[in-house]
Amino acid sequence: MSLSDSDYVVTKDKSSSLTFLQIYLTTLRHQDTTLDRLQQIYEEMLEVLSELLELQQEDQREEKDDRAAP
Numbered sequence: 001m002s003l004s005d006s007d008y009v010v011t012k013d014k015s016s017s018l019t020f021l022q023i024y025l026t027t028l029r030h031q032d033t034t035l036d037r038l039q040q041i042y043e044e045m046l047e048v049l050s051e052l053l054e055l056q057q058e059d060q061r062e063e064k065d066d067r068a069a070p
Contacts, residue, residue, distance in 0.1 A: 003009065014020055
């Protein structure tokens with residue numbers, strides 16, 4: 001004899017309570033939202049750092065050209 005989908009199972013495990021599962025799923029949604037925001041922030045930071053690096057490299061090239069020119 002096996003359990004069917006409609007059978008009830010009594011358990012005392014906290015992880016199987018409806019309240020726990022609702023809180024857990026809500027927490028996972030919040031974590032997902034937080035990770036999305038963090039990823040956006042990291043992408044923006046990467047853009048800014050890339051631009052700063054390009055500007056620094058341009059400045060170094062100009063300084064090098066100025067020293068090389070008589």
